Amino acid sequence: MxxxxxxxxxxxxxxxxxxxxxxxxxxxxxxxxxxxxxxxQSVLVRNWVNGVERESIEGLSGEFGSVLPTEEKKARRxxxxxxxxxxxxxxxxxxxxNSIALSARxxxxxxxxxxxxxxxxxxGLLVINDNEDxxxxxxxxxxxxxxxxxxxxxxxxxxxxxxxxxxxxKGEH
Numbered sequence: 311m312x313x314x315x316x317x318x319x320x321x322x323x324x325x326x327x328x329x330x331x332x333x334x335x336x337x338x339x340x341x342x343x344x345x346x347x348x349x350x351q352s353v354l355v356r357n358w359v360n361g362v363e364r365e366s367i368e369g370l371s372g373e374f375g376s377v378l379p380t381e382e383k384k385a386r387r388x389x390x391x392x393x394x395x396x397x398x399x400x401x402x403x404x405x406x407x408n409s410i411a412l413s414a415r416x417x418x419x420x421x422x423x424x425x426x427x428x429x430x431x432x433x434g435l436l437v438i439n440d441n442e443d444x445x446x447x448x449x450x451x452x453x454x455x456x457x458x459x460x461x462x463x464x465x466x467x468x469x470x471x472x473x474x475x476x477x478x479x480k481g482e483h
Contacts, residue, residue, distance in 0.1 A: 345456065346374050346449035353378060353461045355436065357390070359474040367467035369436070372447035374421060375460035388433050390471060398423040398435070406432035412471065415439050415462070420447040424456045434459045438468025 348371065355367040371378060379385050391409045394402050398413030399422060411432040413423050420437060427435040435458060439445060442464045 342449055342453065346453050348373050348375065348377060350446050351378065355461065355463060355467065357471055357474070359477075364470065364474050367463050367470065368444070369461040369463040369467070370444040370446065372420060372424070372456075372460040372462070374447070374449050374453070375424060375435075375456045375458055378459050378461075386433065390436070390475070391432075392472065392475075393423075393427065398426055398437075401426060402430045406430040408433050410434040410436055412436050412438060412468065414468070415445075419450040419452075420460065420462075421450045421452070421454060421456065424458065424460045425454055428456060428458050432458060435461070436468070436471075437462045439464050441465055 350373065351371040353369040353371050355369050357364050357367070389409045390412055391404065391406055393406070393411045393413040394404045396412075396414045397417040398411065399418035402411070406427060407430075409432055411427040411430070411434070413427065413435060415437055423437060424435050437447065437460065439462055444462050444464055447460060447462055
């Protein structure tokens, strides 16, 4: 299956957190390193495939990683690539340089996925949840400084991006 290049913009935006879309975890441990204290932010994932804008996807930033801009003009527009392997738990077999890596939830901790993507020179990571909830990605006990933005999107959002990339059929991977 040939995959087209999807271009992704990650933007912070604000909406009602009382939505059933979000699963909120409470962490009483206030002794976390400074790089594990990001506020969870709603993120708008805008995406294009071969220049055609697709439906935007709502996501949630992690407790770790770089903070995203709040203005579209300050956001970076980057190509998206599937992590290979898709679970994102081991070093990728394909180059992720200056791309947003797409990784499926599961098989390892969120920070491990982020560290693997960062090690592969990805500019950011979208974690595709295995259901429609958006879970707060917390720091793990083996916390490391993640310098790329990390965002979780619902399963349907990941499916939308992957299907859009596949349906165009003539693109790059």
